[in-house]
Amino acid sequence: MRSLLGDMRYGFRLLRKRPAFSLIAVLALALGIGANTAIFSVVDAVLLRPLPYADSGRLVALWERSPQLEDGSVAYLNFLDWKAQSRVFESLAARQGANFNLTGQEEPERLNGANVSAEFFPLLGVQPLLGRVFRADEDRAGAKKVAVISYGLWQRRFHGDEGILGRAIDLDGAPFTVIGVLPAKFRDPAYAERVDVYAAIGRDADRLQNRGNHPGIYVVGRLKPGETLAQARAEMDLIAQRLERQYPATNSGRRVAVQLLQDRLVRDLRTALLVVLAAVGFVLLIGCANVANLLLARAAERQPEIALRAALGAGRWQLFRQLLAESLVLALAGGACGLLLGWWGMRGLLAVAPEDLPRFSEAAMNLRVLGFTLGLSLATGLVFGSVPAWQSAWGSLHDVLKESGRRVSGDLRRNRIRGLLVVGEVALSLVLLIGAGLMLRSFARVLAASPGFRAERVLTLQIDLPGTKYQKPDQWIQFFQQVLGRTRNLPGVLSAATILPVPVGGFGWQTGMRIEGREYPTPHDSDLTDIAYVTPDYFQTMGIPLRRGRVFTEQDREGALPVAVIDEKLARTYFPDADPMGKRLAIGGKNWQIVGVVGHVKNYGVDQESRVETYLPFYQSPRPAMSLVVRTTMDPAQLAGPIRGEVRQVDPNQAVSDVRTMERLVADSVAPKRISALLLGIFAAIAVLLAAVGLYGVISYTVAQRTREIGIRMALGAGGGDVLAMVVKQALALGGLGMAIGLGGAALLTRAMKGLLFGISAVDPLTFAAVPAALALVVLAACYLPARRATRIDPVTALRYE
Amino acid sequence: MDNGDQALIRLQGVTKVFVTDEVETHALSGIQLQIQKGEYLSIAGPSGCGKSTLLAILGLLDTPTDGTYTLNGRPVSGLKLSERARIRNREIGFIFQAFNLIGDLTVYENVELPLTYRGMPSAERKRRVQESLERVGMSHRMKHYPSQLSGGQQQRVAVARALAGDPLILLADEPTGNLDSANGEAVMNLLKDLHRNGATICMVTHDPRYARFADRTIKLFDGRIVEESVESAVTN
Ligand SMILES: Nc1ncnc2c1ncn2[C@@H]1O[C@H](COP(=O)(O)OP(=O)(O)O)[C@@H](O)[C@H]1O
């Protein structure tokens, strides 16, 4: 009795003797396994691998939710109350994204940073590489300013000098003492960007005393062992209701959302990844069906050999094992090539993915992925190998020996299996094609959809003035006026303006407003609007159309009547019948008179929900941090250098950051859709190709098998057209059945994609009609060659062989 | 030769050369042959002498390398493939040694097959299929599959299929070659009956016992007609 290894060695020898067969089979498998490996490496990194924190399954994200606002940040005072009142958490920590200008070194640099509460690092279980993290007494108003820096910053700017501890660095013009350096592998839980510097949030507590103010704070919690998400939600609900009663002016309708940190990070990426993972699963199944078909054809050829082995005393199990061993050899060869393809595919995927997709960059060919690929290869071998092997080993050997050469019953059974496999392939590829069709159509809608402004040839960049150096609003106005004036004089610049926050930049600001003439149930109620601060040229620079009234002018400044411009959505929503012009909005304790209505802007990306929008004049409501938007006559990226130069002319220590074109910003905002459309498109193409090859193989095989029958039919007067029709009919019958099943499957499965689609339904009729029509053409193309071969059969030769 | 104008089939100087691996096989050389309407011709000769090749040419399955072939007064050498298929379908009925029924089709469907290629309406087809199955005594087996029939029965179905289209001529290539003598005899009697009722038959056989059923026998040797004999008194 030979060992499995021996069987595999024999199998390898057989495969080497049939290079064409082996090559096609290995290629089909490699495509399937490679696609799965690449996608799994990403799924593993994003969905499966736990976050890199101690016992990360107990980490949760908390934020505020209200009827108007699904995803609101947390008021500092609310955070303090949550911390004091909750029992389910071991601890809660606040984190507020912040930027710091690092000066006092050679080159000013704007750093991504965060203000965090003292609990932050202990909660994540992070030990500093050097020094220590924040103490509770440093997380208080008026405390000495201290900072914890990243390993990257330490290496980059301080050359890994351990003497950095206890030294002061200039952040926003103020000295912060460095007390710790984080380990190289530390990742901030917001994940979006590299975070280089942390400061204690409590040092600014004096400025965070307004409970109605939600300054971008998000809360991380660690559940006590044994406490569940449901318990946390119930408790936070109670606390929120208590706070609502206590502070109706600021907290009415406010609840707390609690979600596992990992789920919160991944958000809509999960659906996209799972859809793509299903897609590559389909590709692999189609590849398996192809190889199973090839093996069935070979099994038919080898039937006499197998019958002979059986006659010589080989047991059925022995035969089965030997045939299966050959499949495993194929599968492992496919797996090895697939691993290469997968690695290459993963690199390609990372190259096209925008940087801020959470955890994407952690994708790697680690042991888990290797194990996945190995397991997948073995499972694949079993799946496609066992049917033909079973068929051969348990088929009627008696018939074969008796009527060798003549048609045997096994042929019919095999043909039926082959037909079914192709039906399955067509069905799966139709589902994939429809999925891809929906994604592509949806993405085309996304691309065609206007964000509400003209993004082409607009450059944007961010300037944060440090509060220590620029303390007074007049200084802010002066600074930005100077920069704008100089920028406008640059060759190639059409106009320039500032705004905060820049649309499609990844975040927005909302504020409560009370509209004159509108009834509110209590004095504390208000409506919510997006808010932005702009200079007069903003609308013209961005190409946002003016619908009524006027935009801001240089005269709308401090001391003049406070004015506001609203968007058409606000006008429609709150002034359906009335004229909004001249009406007043109460925002931040001031009344702003509406002087104009402009077009609506999709602030959060063209494919996202957007809110009503209010613009206030920068000059009446100045800010120290603004985004520049510059419309140019040339490639806007070329102006980045000159504009930086002008900023340095105004203040050599002032850093500039987030230099991007608006087009880039718009494109990045739809990156998950673009990537899933791209991937689904690629995988559907592979699937259709494989299915076409499979169909071609089966039709060719049956034409070869039916040569004699076709000869008879020709002798009886069948013309070329009759023979062609016969072959095409068979292909269309298989393809049609496959497509019918595929249509049903697609109608069920595309529902899972609903969240990824934009502007079309998951059962979009055009896609569901056009894609099968296209696939029918592929079916015809796949059977064209064998059909033509059938018409060229020479009846004399076909009938001669008796 | 003298009444060649009325001949159903006329071959003049027909030659067939096969070239395989640079070896030329002269399967037929300078065949002169006429078959009259209503005639029963038998072709005899040793294996490999060109009988099947001759029949294939007569049946328009193959084309001669040289020479002319006139069928029913019409030269057929220059015809298009589709025309040849049409003639095979309407004017020629084939009977093979290996029966050549299609295993996936029932007896009824096998007989119907040539009629479907004419686009004949189904009622008419049904009538013809039943009629010809009755003529060969197989109408009780219409729903059977070929594998459920004996060899003799299968060959009778094959004859019915050849008849169904009402052809000008029946071409039979060793129709008894795969049958035992009893069944072979039965099929030969069937052909004889058909001939009596007016059918033109050209049959290949190398069994001298069956040659006597025909009006006329030609002998082929090495691609040439070497002997021609007319059966006269024997059949009586
Ligand atoms: N398609 C072909 N290619 C090459 N040689 C052929 C072909 N068909 C027939 N032959 C040759 O032609 C000769 C006559 O064959 P055939 O007509 O089948 O003889 P018969 O039917 O009398 O036994 C044989 O030598 C045969 O080998």
Ligand SMILES: [Mg+2]
């Ligand atoms: Mg022969």
